Amino acid sequence: MKDGKGAEGRQPGYKVAQLDKEPLTPTERMLIRFYRQLDEGEQAFMRRAIEAMALRIRP
Numbered sequence: 001m002k003d004g005k006g007a008e009g010r011q012p013g014y015k016v017a018q019l020d021k022e023p024l025t026p027t028e029r030m031l032i033r034f035y036r037q038l039d040e041g042e043q044a045f046m047r048r049a050i051e052a053m054a055l056r057i058r059p
Contacts, residue, residue, distance in 0.1 A: 024032070035046060 035043060038046065
């Protein structure tokens with residue numbers, strides 16, 4: 001990281017929800033790395049799919 005920005009340089013320019021201070025599990029870290037490797041269209045698709053699953057009513 002020669003520019004000195006670290007992770008801040010890769011953050012979106014718009015406001016996003018802040019994560020809890022609870023540490024991430026290895027699986028959560030893997031999912032975040034996977035998501036960041038997707039292009040913009042793939043990320044939008046994943047967001048819609050995850051939102052649909054989160055909103056689905058379960059018995």
